[in-house]
Amino acid sequence: MLPLPNLDDRSYDDLVEQARSLISVECPEWTDHNPSDTGIILIELLAWLTEMTLYQVDQVTDKNIETFLGLLNPLENGKPWTLKESATHESAAREAAQKMATRQTIVELRQRYRAVTIEDFEQLLLEDWNRSHPDRIVKRARCLPQRNLEATSLNDRYSPGHVSVVVIPHTPLATQPKLREDLWAFIDKRRLLTTQHHIVDPKYIPLKIRARLYLEDGAQPKNIRKKAIGEVEDFFNPLSSGSYWEGKGLPFGQNIYISDLYHLFDRIPGVDFVEGVTLVVSGEGSVLTGLTQKIDPKGALRNRLSVENTQGFAVGAPIWLDPSSCDREEATIQATDATAKTVTCDRSFNKYHEVGTLVARLSQQHTDRQELAIDNSLIGLNLDDHELVAIEVDETSFTIMERLGNDEWRLIDLRSES
Structure with missing residues (x-):
């Protein structure tokens, strides 16, 4: 799991020194900077209060973590995601469950699902499709943006909003037309709403x-x-x-x-x-x-x-x-x-x-x-x-x-x- 960032690492001494350095700029007539000066005492008091506030900034409560995980994870049976009840009783078990859920959520977020870029179209077929269909492997795939290679006229080949994915499966598409339909449906669930896609053989x-x-x-x-x-x-x-x-x-x-x-x-x-x-x-x-x-x-x-x-x-x-x-x-x-x-x-x-x-x-x-x-x-x-x-x-x-x-x-x- 990635370590949480430190949002502000300034200490009490850093805050006091930073405030002292601004005195000559903001108030040049203030010349007594000794600890007994009332103004210096006020700066030290405010630095102490600020340090406590900054400490709270870096503390994310368990409730906040679970809320963030609930926003990132899909609904379960129509209900928001929650931490399992079996892990909510003991603090050690709760902490371990949170770390596991955080790690799993990050892994799932990094998985490719939506077909947006050229690489998305190609890798979805070469990785996700092949992983779920080991008996219908796609050997090679190449995506061409703004191309409709199913068009009969060469003038219609260049088509904004269209994407053509040329594939070489384990056996030719011509011998298994159902594969073309399944590949098209597989991409159809992942494409952008305004994108029209085509699955074709290479020429x-x-x-x-x-x-x-x-x-x-x-x-x-x-x-x-x-x-x-x-x-x-x-x-x-x-x-x-x-x-x-x-x-x-x-x-x-x-x-x-x-x-x-x-x-x-x-x-x-x-x-x-x-x-x-x-x-x-x-x-x-x-x-x-x-x-x-x-x-x-x-x-x-x-x-x-x-x-x-x-x-x-x-x-x-x-x-x-x-x-x-x-x-x-x-x-x-x-x-x-x-x-x-x-x-x-x-x-x-x-x-x-x-x-x-x-x-x-x-x-x-x-x-x-x-x-x-x-x-x-x-x-x-x-x-x-x-x-x-x-x-x-x-x-x-x-x-x-x-x-x-x-x-x-x-x-x-x-x-x-x-």
Whole structure:
């Protein structure tokens, strides 16, 4: 229990000395300050009476303590809180009961109940809800003020007076709709009267990740590929991220940079160095594929690209070759051949094309987020924290390069096994 503060610790001597020091200011003609002076006797008398009054200030009676506890504690069966009768007979028992009741009241006052701040919404779900519902655990929660993420129109997403809480439970909300209702009701009892709240899933952004790994002598390509995929899965896992993000999962809205992936692949045992890491958003509005059948040394293929699938590549549509590169090349499709799996463009390409080089086909349905992600992919994937997006790896594939000599490498394509 916290010690009671001393409201005034001035002693008799302090009061007398303080009064003496004011004589020269308040009454300069008063020059006799000896104890025999009538004025000094009056000051000492008043200091004695004041000291007794100050002593009473610091004394809180048992009745006062019980009254304060009654104001802080809720009603019991419709009646004000009172100290138990069994503890009111003996003074020692009464004092012990008061200390116990005071300690318990302070602990209860410090417990979070009302949802006011961002931290309140998050901690109520992560602590209070999980404590009372051990079989329906909420793994992660993030509160966004002035957001209505259930609104269908993007213009309505910013809504003063609304609060959206994005949660990742033990199992997805989509598979247990009753959980969403229960979480909403749990917060509804604790929110402010003027606050409207929403319980939603995070919005996942699918990614395609590719890289070219150069192996050290004696390294096993299959083991390297398996290890690299495992590292990527841990890095982007929203719940259990292994050695990344303190094992707590990728932070919501965390921007992802190409340098992160270079470091991730380079630290894998058996990898000599890494090149050609690409990080591109996949989904509606873009068709992404890669060169799989032919390499283009010295521009032998000129304006033709050999792709995995020509579906979605329409004549007249713009494309980006290797969109993650600072010197990406842009062109317009002139013809496609589904049988030969080739795309012919309006210009010849200058870059060296390898198996796995990304080709991004842009369309009119591109969202601002996707355009930004592809255009800035050299730097990284910029995620809007207000939308609270999370990452979901849609595809991870590698071009494995094995050393033949000092300056010679042999390509081993293992994507067909992934």
